[in-house]
Amino acid sequence: MRKIYIPTSGAQSWQALLADPMKQWRTGYSARTLAHCWEAAEGGLPPEIADLFGSDTELLIAIPEHKVSLRDAGRDSQTDVFALVKSSNRTIAVAVEGKVNESFGPTISDWYVDASLRKQQRLAFLCELIGIERPPPGDVHYQLFHRAASAVLEADRFKTDDAAMIVHSFSSDNKWFDAYAAFLDLFKLTAEAGKLVSRRLPDGRTLHFGWAEGDPQFLSL
Template sequence: MRKIYIPTSGAASWQSLLADPEKHWRMGYSARTLAHCWEASDGLPTEVAALFGSDAELLIAIPEHKVSLRDTGRESQTDLFALIKANDRTIAVAVEGKVNETFGPLIKDWFAEPSPGKQQRLQFLCDLIGIGCPPPDHLHYQLFHRTASAILEAERFKTDDAAMIVHSFSAENKWFDAYAAFLHALGLTADCERLVSKRLANGRVLYFGWAKGDPKFLIA
């Protein structure tokens, strides 16, 4: 995992950081849309700032940030990692950009005939998030490792709290039901454009939020 980062020179700078720069950098898709939205904002996009309160401030944002899940498997590549200050607290935030793309494979598919490595990873993720293992089959694996990324980076940067935010540019909030199902398994009720939270075993508060992005960035 790289430890030295350089500033971007605009949205186009994000393309080279993608796992597949040609396939994933397309107009109307999440990677490009998210890049143009955040680069155009003076700090936090309005809809993301609204989740955290009137004094929310972006301290730093790192596109396509890789987070080790403390095993020999692939790192979790977060669309955007941010440190945010709000209400005099610092928050490690994993941002998942979405338009119409799914949250990837379901647990029932990803965990079918699991290798020892997958068993170890899923147990680690569930313990970290605070959910029984194995979790319900209908949940999406991506939401587990994206949430874990926020928690792990909160520990690494010693922030007060952690957050996993879905920044959606879908007019019909596509896949909100999948996000809501994941939160339900954690004992939470999802609410579009409002944070919900749970306290982790380590004392930090873990926030979840669904922000509705400006559709103008779909054609940027």
């Protein structure tokens, strides 16, 4: 994983960072939409993201397509946007997952079929890190586990006060919100669009969750 980052020169700069730059960079899809939205904020946070954290929120740095090691030999978790945010005099490591109509990928049951020892160890690690009892329900999406874990791992690495996992959705009908809500139910939290909810982690930090509704104007760019 590279640790030297350079500033972007606009939304187009994000394309080369994608796992599949040709396939994923399409108008109306999450990668391109998210890039245009965040670049339009001109050094700050998109307003719907800032609103989750409060009026005094400040973006310290944002890194597109940020890879986070899950501390094993498997694939890194590639976060659409990783941000360090300051709010109410606290720093927060934020992992942002952009969505339009794309799903959250395989469920735990699908991902865990004939699970290798590495997968067993990874799932155990993720559950312990974010404070979920094992085994988790099979119908919850695996991506939400490693995206939340990414926020926690980077909170530890950057020594921030809190961590947060935010879904930045540009879907007109909040598609896949039910999958997000099912994941939050594992923490005994109730999901609500535009509202931050929180859970204390085993390491003492607070992990925040939010569903932000993005401006649809960016879908056509």
